[in-house]
Amino acid sequence: MAIAASSAVAVVLLSACATAPNVSYGSPEQVETVTTEFGSTDLQMIAEKMVNSLLATPILSSGKRPVLYVHRVKNRTDEHIDTKSITDKIRVTLLKSGRVRFSAVNEVNDEMIKQLEYQTSSGMVDPNTAKSIGYQVGADYFLYGEIASIKKEAGRVEDVYFKFTMNLVNIETGLIEWADEKEIRKQAKRPLMGR
Amino acid sequence: MLNPKRYVWLILLFLVGCAGTAPNILHVQAGPGGLSSKTEEINDSSLSRKLTFGEVSIRPLQLGSSMEAQVIIQNTTKRDVIFEYRFMWYDASGFELSAVTSWIPAYLTGKEARGFKSTAPGPNATNFKIMVRRPHSITDTGS
Numbered sequence: 532m533a534i535a536a537s538s539a540v541a542v543v544l545l546s547a548c549a550t551a552p553n554v555s556y557g558s559p560e561q562v563e564t565v566t567t568e569f570g571s572t573d574l575q576m577i578a579e580k581m582v583n584s585l586l587a588t589p590i591l592s593s594g595k596r597p598v599l600y601v602h603r604v605k606n607r608t609d610e611h612i613d614t615k616s617i618t619d620k621i622r623v624t625l626l627k628s629g630r631v632r633f634s635a636v637n638e639v640n641d642e643m644i645k646q647l648e649y650q651t652s653s654g655m656v657d658p659n660t661a662k663s664i665g666y667q668v669g670a671d672y673f674l675y676g677e678i679a680s681i682k683k684e685a686g687r688v689e690d691v692y693f694k695f696t697m698n699l700v701n702i703e704t705g706l707i708e709w710a711d712e713k714e715i716r717k718q719a720k721r722p723l724m725g726r
Numbered sequence: 727m728l729n730p731k732r733y734v735w736l737i738l739l740f741l742v743g744c745a746g747t748a749p750n751i752l753h754v755q756a757g758p759g760g761l762s763s764k765t766e767e768i769n770d771s772s773l774s775r776k777l778t779f780g781e782v783s784i785r786p787l788q789l790g791s792s793m794e795a796q797v798i799i800q801n802t803t804k805r806d807v808i809f810e811y812r813f814m815w816y817d818a819s820g821f822e823l824s825a826v827t828s829w830i831p832a833y834l835t836g837k838e839a840r841g842f843k844s845t846a847p848g849p850n851a852t853n854f855k856i857m858v859r860r861p862h863s864i865t866d867t868g869s
Contacts, residue, residue, distance in 0.1 A: 575828035586845040592787035
């Protein structure tokens, strides 16, 4: 009887060890504070600030729908940050506002040239539907920026400061017509016990 | 044996511990000259004792193009308050307009009042709401 009971306990314990991790879906809009490293909420906070600020500039609110392209965001932090996902989020939200247009030239220019050559020179495409060379729209402005961080650790406390800066440059004049920054501070305190 | 009164306290503590994170909401209707009307929806009375919605300002950006809104949030306590807020914009038909609408963590020191700004995603925006709730990070879920 005692052997049977202890076997049952062992089976229960073993099955508990073999249990798969508890996976659940969450809202992408939820605030994420798992670690102090750059995370989804930081990306969303930066995008929110930049989009609000850009939409409020006379350049974007004049109704002329200027053409922009994103040059790049330089990562000056000591961690890997996919800066393109930050600029993609900003670009998508700005495009959805309908107040701006984006040129894809700096991202997929090779593909466009290949496709135009195929349509105009291969003899495979109906000339009535083939797109002509020389009609790309020239960009009016481009966006560029950088992200930097300062990280400090003392005892159980870790403090991280991120600063994201973005600029909008008028291609014709070379003037920076708009600039804004977003500062983020994150702190973590490790528990006394544990890792 | 536990006193029945203690059971009541335990149940109350449990209920407080399980209190939801339904946000307090300020619904704002914009008119041609700026603010038309505003309505408060209090779902978290304990938070509304710490943070109150103040003045709402709406200004056009360019003729007929879009608008920018600012809502003052006041920390009525002497202590620092950490919270989350979120703006959502709608057109006249009630359709939500696409914009960055994530929950944003924010911080107000004791007695501080600060303006929280948002720009309408398009010229068809007619009203918005700002929601405020206690910190509700991803690590709080699943508990």
